[in-house]
Amino acid sequence: MLIDLHCHSTASDGALTPQALWAMARERGIALLALTDHDSMAGYLALRDIEDSGLQLVAGVELSCQWQGVNIHVVGLGLDADHPTLIQGLVQQGESREQRARTIGERLAKAGMAGAYEGARRIAGEAVIGRPHFAQFLCEQGHVRQPTEAFDNYLGAGKLGDVKVHWPELSTVIDWINAAGGLAVLAHPIHYRLTNAKLGRLLTEFVTAGGRGMEVVSGTQTQDQTRYMARLSREFGLLASMGSDFHGPETLWRGLGVRALLPEGCTPIWEALQA
Ligand code: AMP
Ligand code: MN
Ligand code: MN
Ligand code: MN
DSSP states (O other): OEEESOBOOTTTTOSSOHHHHHHHHHHHTEEEEEEOOBTOOHHHHHHTTOOOSSOEEEEEEEEEEEETTEEEEEEEESOOTTOHHHHHHHHHHHHHHHHHHHHHHHHHHHTTOTTHHHHHHHHHTTSOOOHHHHHHHHHHTTSOSSHHHHIIIIISTTSTTOOOOOOOBHHHHHHHHHHTTOEEEEOOGGGGOOOHHHHHHHHHHHHHTTOOEEEEEESSOOHHHHHHHHHHHHHTTOEEEEEOOBOOTTSSSOOSOEEOOOOTTOOBGGGGTOO
16 A cells, blocks of 8 residues: 655645645555655645545644754544644744744845845745745845755855744744644654654653654664664554655655555554544
8 A cells, every 4th residue: 555644835845736635646546645744734725625536635733843952743544634733833834934034035135136035035935935946046146056055155054044033942832743733743753854863852852842743754764764764663652654755756756655554563643644
């Protein structure tokens, strides 16, 4: 069985519209799909009324937050998109993103790259704005050749566009997800580049705050990394999730859909999500 519990559409920083993503999932024979746009459920809302016996859609979102100064992503799965606490949280996230984008624009202007906020806003269109939209603008203007170069030089950790936004605390976004009846899943634990000890502390606090799962497989990772994540999921009693973190056909990241196979002893989160 193919599933995907983490991917992006044009409602955030993905390249495909929710409908095109749905069509791709259909074509690939994916059985279970969660669209998890950054801080937005607009893509999910555009798809939720589709009747399709071959492909089950799970309500999803990827929320930005902070824990001990680290920018952490928490995926919410199986949530009620109409819950007022969640809706209010998403409004707040959208406002934080807008404010951050204006500051990024000001900083880039001071460094000689004018009009970046306006450019990124135009590229984002209806989407919640994010650094990838700035990366695309900097490419268009010839300031960089590739989006990755934009992150390396201007937008990535420690660079001028790395504006420390006051994202809510980890426990706050977990509360929003739980209020809306969803399962909170720690996204791509390997990406944070934490020491084993610090990752252990993050997982301890994640569980205490009401987190229920973690991504044992995210995008492309080595077998060793998968085994390590599987061990942590067992140790911390977390449900195991899997997703591609697909952003579009042109990116080098993994394609849509992952085989629903986990190392021994993991408890698949999708068994708790399937109708
Ligand atoms: P933001 O949500 O605005 O903080 O931007 C983070 C997003 O930027 C991630 O979800 C990725 O899609 C993208 N991203 C992060 N690092 C890179 C990179 N080095 N190259 C290209 N895209 C990146
Ligand atoms: Mn992204
Ligand atoms: Mn993420
Ligand atoms: Mn993601």
